[in-house]
Amino acid sequence: MGERKQGEKLRMLKIDILRFDPHDPDDVPHIDTFEIQEAHGMTLFVALNEIREHHDNSLKFDFVCRAGICGSCSMLVNGKPTLACRTLTKKLDSHITLAPLPLFELIGDLSINTGTWMRGMNERLETWIHDKEQELNVDKLEERMEPELADEIYELDRCIECGCCVAGCGTIQMRPDFAGAVGLNKIARYHLDPRDKRDDKDYYELVGDENGVFGCMTLLGCEDVCPKDLPLQSKIAYLRRMMLRTGLKG
């Protein structure tokens, strides 16, 4: 140790970007191609900013944390939904194709409005702790929780609402109101949480239909593209069993 890996071969990158400005009546969706010199440790965050700064300052995209934490920069990289900020160019071919995530409202070029979609999903599934009985007294010791359970909840709480699972979902192409893996994972998260006093029936009301857990066709594109490696497959399966039980008890 002590020496960093050096001497990686730097290439000329050719980046095709699907562009469209919905506010410009004269614009039509088209591909612009940019050529830039690769640099050491270059990510798509660096590459896109370089294009904006030196080639075309009208290029629209979204980065916030640029550290793979905030979920702003999801886009199609060579056709696959992923976070651009943490995609190293050296892991890609020298010819790269970028397009905005499908299914979300397009703001322009690679910039999409995930916020409105996610807000709608959260409001519909009421993704917050439901506990009306207990008056919170912040002076007193907090309620106890088993350490393993806290860890399990955190595991599901790691979702960053980037929208990759939505873009990778086959079901949602046919059912636009489908909650998506992001939504179902949240239900699994709150279901696991003893602080949320909703019972199985309450959850059934929310996701016990085709727009919820029974709509999933189990193509599992969601799990393939989730940048946080959430256990979406097993959680959807678990929810479905639970909902089936609740539904049959009816």
Place this chain on the structure above:
Amino acid sequence: MKIIYTDVLIIGGGLAGLRVATGVKERGHDAVVLTLVPPKRSHSAAAQGGMQASLANCYMGEGDDEDVHFMDTIKGSDWGADQEVARMFTHCAPKAIRELAAWGVPWSRVDRGDHTAIINAKKVTITESDEAHGLITARDFGGTKKWRTCYTSDGTGHSMLYAMDNKAHEDKVEIHERLEAISLLHENGRCYGTIARNLMNGELVAYVSKATTIATGGYGRIYEISTNAIICQGMGQAIALETGVATLGNMEAIQFHPTAIVPVGILTTEGCRGDGGLLLDKDGYRFMPDYEPDKKELASRDVVSRRMTEHMRKGKGAKSHYGDHLWLDITILGREHIEKNLREVKEICENFLGIDPAEEWIPVRPTQHYSMGGIRTTYKGESQTLKGLYSCGEAACWDMHGFNRLGGNSVSETVVSGMLVSEYISDFCDAPESSVNIHSSTVEKFLKTEKEKIEALLTVENGEDAYVLRRAMEKIMMEKVGIFRNGNDLQKAVNELEVLYKRSKNIEVFRSKSRAANPALVNAYRTQRMLKVALTVAYGALLRTESRGAHSREDYPERDDANWLKRTITSWPDEEQTLPTVTYEDIPISKMEFPPGFRGYGKNLTIDHPETTIRQHTVDVIQEELEKEGASRFEIQNALMPFKHRLPEKYQNRNERLNEPLGEEDG
């Protein structure tokens, strides 16, 4: 003309802003949050290691309480903090964390029985009690006497922000995304809201409100390399400054975090060192014990960053394409620990460096991280000079961090200050003085002015390239207003920034002339504002001829309490001036609970204030007498520096701990 009326306007949708919103909603006031990005994408999400709150649940936190947290915070601030504010903060931190626990944050919990931990590079066994099992646990952080930093793995900010935003959903807080406040509406020393620009379609909207809160975070992006999200550009501070009325405090107080990865400057949490990670040089040698034999890697952030820089200056840095750096070794913590408690760090190492931190060392370097300075407010979060304007969180300087913030105190501050300031704002909105008395023609005038400014920007020809100015500014800040500062460089920095600022009045928006979503236009007007903010930092640093906390002057190495126990106050009263106006505000020793002393790092280079010994004597006498009488720690504290009367009544009660149960009278 589109005008939206609300009771409380909140600019910024991070932890602080959202907590203000839910607080005022609970008190029955309407709230609108304006945010550049969906709230869950705010920079609060990037806080990794944890939130300080003196719960004293875990074994290594035993004996902790508000007093210890307070002393750590004041020492950390190098006595620059407002001690009453720091008291309010440490008193309310346990309440804020318990509130968040109820709202769904899956805080990591105490697990009864034996656990192996790494302390000072040695394996030790820590035994957690049955009694504490299942309560919120904590880890060690720099500059703290106890393990006080509560966490959810190393995604603490993320979990807090998600719980907070979900709570805002539940409370039906109105959130207007991708709206940027570009100017504050104000008249006769009173703020009435903002003019905002919709970043998706370019529309300008006036928001008129009784109270306006700026919770937009810090201004780290005036530096070339920063751990901050790219939206942390100081726009909140800038629009406050541009009123000519509101003031900023301690803008030169900039924190550099010891361990950001090289070259991109992404943070690896202080939790790495808190959990036992070591700093190594190019020879794999652990150098921190040579400099700070007592606290070693866990000295305060400003100290560690300086020691690392010193060590690299001695030629001990490892070489890379992107300059020298040092190593952070967390391999000794073991894979299991890393994959459970440092998983964001692991992901970052894998994705950005292509290394496995359980096997390899992480290349790190001190990097701009936090803005202690911000909009100067009273303890209520209200601007001292512009009524109806509030600020909290990193955006503000109320001022609990002084010249150096402790790790774990920032997310803690966001929720505590949001909680408190929402109450003070609600009180204000309940009072008749809060009624909105601005004429609609005045609102129209503000709207028109902003519209014209944007049109003017779009019509400039043969002007300056905003990117060129911005990159020059970032470089000046890095090279001349960094970890170590000196008069020559600072003077050059101020001169050069002033030239850039003048040039920025002639920025041209090249090629991209769209009035709707237009990153070039945004960059143009933000660059103009960032230059103003940069000038407040550089100029404040030039004028402060002492070293205090993170402000370290090579030509003035002493902390000069005799002349500099004061806060820097910056304003920009005349639009035509090209340098900010700087004044000072005394920090009175006579009221301090904890008079200035030696922080315990390196040599004691303090130039004492004559009042320090007098006040210390008074404090000692009061303390001794009350102790003799058998007074409780609360009674002693109250005799030294009463603060509870400043708190909203609902937050005045004592905090329960395992060893401090609440009595009947406290319930």
